[in-house]
Amino acid sequence: MGLFTELKDSISRVTDRLFSEEEPKRIGIYGPPNAGKTTLANRIARDWTGDAVGAESHIPHETRRARRKEGVEIERNSKSVEIDIVDTPGVTTKVDYEEFTDEMEEDDAIRRSREATEGVAEAMHWLREDVDGVIYVLDSAEDPITQVNTMLIGIIESRDLPVLIFANKIDLDDASVKRIEDAFPQHETIPLSAKEGENMDEVYENIAEYFG
Amino acid sequence: MPKATNTDDPEGPDGVQIDLISGERMENMATMEKIRMILDGVHDGNIVILEEGLTPDEESRLIEVTMSEISPDEFNGIEIETYPKSKTNDSSLLGRIMGGEESTAKLTVIGPANQIETLHKDETLISALVSRD
Numbered sequence: 001m002g003l004f005t006e007l008k009d010s011i012s013r014v015t016d017r018l019f020s021e022e023e024p025k026r027i028g029i030y031g032p033p034n035a036g037k038t039t040l041a042n043r044i045a046r047d048w049t050g051d052a053v054g055a056e057s058h059i060p061h062e063t064r065r066a067r068r069k070e071g072v073e074i075e076r077n078s079k080s081v082e083i084d085i086v087d088t089p090g091v092t093t094k095v096d097y098e099e100f101t102d103e104m105e106e107d108d109a110i111r112r113s114r115e116a117t118e119g120v121a122e123a124m125h126w127l128r129e130d131v132d133g134v135i136y137v138l139d140s141a142e143d144p145i146t147q148v149n150t151m152l153i154g155i156i157e158s159r160d161l162p163v164l165i166f167a168n169k170i171d172l173d174d175a176s177v178k179r180i181e182d183a184f185p186q187h188e189t190i191p192l193s194a195k196e197g198e199n200m201d202e203v204y205e206n207i208a209e210y211f212g
Numbered sequence: 213m214p215k216a217t218n219t220d221d222p223e224g225p226d227g228v229q230i231d232l233i234s235g236e237r238m239e240n241m242a243t244m245e246k247i248r249m250i251l252d253g254v255h256d257g258n259i260v261i262l263e264e265g266l267t268p269d270e271e272s273r274l275i276e277v278t279m280s281e282i283s284p285d286e287f288n289g290i291e292i293e294t295y296p297k298s299k300t301n302d303s304s305l306l307g308r309i310m311g312g313e314e315s316t317a318k319l320t321v322i323g324p325a326n327q328i329e330t331l332h333k334d335e336t337l338i339s340a341l342v343s344r345d
Contacts, residue, residue, distance in 0.1 A: 093275055094289030094325035095282055110284045117289075121279040124272050147293050147333075151271045158268035 024071060024082040025211050028131035030123065030156075032148055033090025035137045036168040040194035041087035044207075045069045047200065053087050065089070065119050066126065076205045081212035086131060089119035091148055127155060133162040133211050140167040140191065141174040144183040153184060164210055165189045166203065171196045228259060228327070228342050235264030243270050247277050254290055254324050255281075259342060265294055265318035291328040293338045295319040 029037045041053040053069045069085045097106075097113035104112070127134075134156050138144050156163050165184055167177045171193040181189045190206050192199040231253050238246055246266065251274075253260040266274060274292075282289050296318045321331065321338050329341040 091275065092289070093278060093292055095279070096288045096325070097284050113282070113284065117279040117282045121276045124276040124279070128269070128272055150294070151268070151275075151292075155268040155272045 025132040028086045031137035076208040079208040088123035141172040259323040262320040265320040288325040291331045
């Protein structure tokens with residue numbers, strides 16, 4: 001290869017790299033309801049931008065619409081990645097408004113369930129069309145082998161999307177990270193407590209390494 | 213698809229209809245045809261059993277369409293449980309010799325969320341308790 005061709009190839013590689021690095025990766029935070037997705041999204045957004053993404057709650061489907069925090073630049077161990085965090089509603093195959101009537105008036109419960117169903121439908125659509133990678137959040141105190149988790153992991157794998165599994169809520173007494181590792185051994189599992197901020201260094205190392 | 217008799221006709225037989233749909237019937241259907249067939253059955257109060265299951269993309273669209281059809285006091289969504297078939301059993305001999313693509317065939321049970329009390333799966337059994345209400 002001549003010097004000119006070599007130089008041209010080298011410039012082209014650098015240019016491609018610069019352009020590809022300018023585009024933030026859209027990383028969808030997916031998982032079942034109440035796994036701590038919004039708490040994690042808020043923790044990441046606050047740590048790197050100072051702002052939160054959305055309200056957190058113990059009531060299922062508090063996040064009824066996907067929310068995006070753009071331009072979150074995460075750096076660890078000389079690796080860095082700029083991501084847009086997309087916090088999605090908890091994916092489920094059923095929503096019953098009566099589950100919310102203990103906490104709120106019937107009209108509000110109906111409105112919440114309607115928003116939740118629209119939010120889940122959007123989240124499923126975006127999983128097929130609009131995300132570059134997935135952080136799949138599970139509650140490590142719950143059984144991870146559910147049909148929704150199995151289906152969603154299968155959908156993510158079928159689209160060849162990079163996925164990190166986060167075993168959240170390790171601060172709980174019933175937490176078992178091994179149960180999650182055993183359920184999805186084909187993927188990296190990172191233990192954490194988004195609420196308490198435990199093990200966030202490893203979380204950021206993996207995000208920078210895996211999605212960068 | 214036979215018409216459900218348990219919910220449409222108040223004077224009809226009291227029971228739960230189970231539709232067992234063969235892989236052959238599904239193989240030439242488009243994704244939305246399959247989803248429509250499943251959800252029409254579930255809306256009628258039927259339990260739908262798919263011999264060959266759905267692809268991941270079809271499962272994703274099933275969740276999306278199900279969510280768009282949920283309505284207070286009418287339709288709460290679906291319960292779904294799937295069995296991956298044994299890779300050894302459902303590969304053809306030629307496929308096994310040639311190391312061909314793994315079969316994704318799987319048995320899937322889908323029913324209305326408000327009628328299926330429990331849908332439990334262990335290694336060799338899917339068990340559903342169906343209410344007639």
